[in-house]
Amino acid sequence: MTRYLVLANFTDQGIRSVKDTTKRAAAVREMGAQLGVQIKEIYWTLGAYDLALVMEAPDDEAMTAFGLTVGAQGNVRTQTLRAFNADEMQGILGKVR
Numbered sequence: 453m454t455r456y457l458v459l460a461n462f463t464d465q466g467i468r469s470v471k472d473t474t475k476r477a478a479a480v481r482e483m484g485a486q487l488g489v490q491i492k493e494i495y496w497t498l499g500a501y502d503l504a505l506v507m508e509a510p511d512d513e514a515m516t517a518f519g520l521t522v523g524a525q526g527n528v529r530t531q532t533l534r535a536f537n538a539d540e541m542q543g544i545l546g547k548v549r
Contacts, residue, residue, distance in 0.1 A: 453508040466527030
């Protein structure tokens, strides 16, 4: 599985209904599972972003479908980062010339 970090900010719509954020998170977990995307962790954060998620997906296409589906709901805007663990990075470094 490919790992991703997702950073999110509430939209105006999302902050107006912020009291439902944990309920929405549960619904997003279920929706992700239907798309083959697993949410490992969800954190509500202070600072530049309102949420940070650690996720796994079988490929970029599944992750993109997830991101578009979440975005279409209108509660958050996201930024998705592909994440590499140490073993994957070592393999990448082995290809550096």
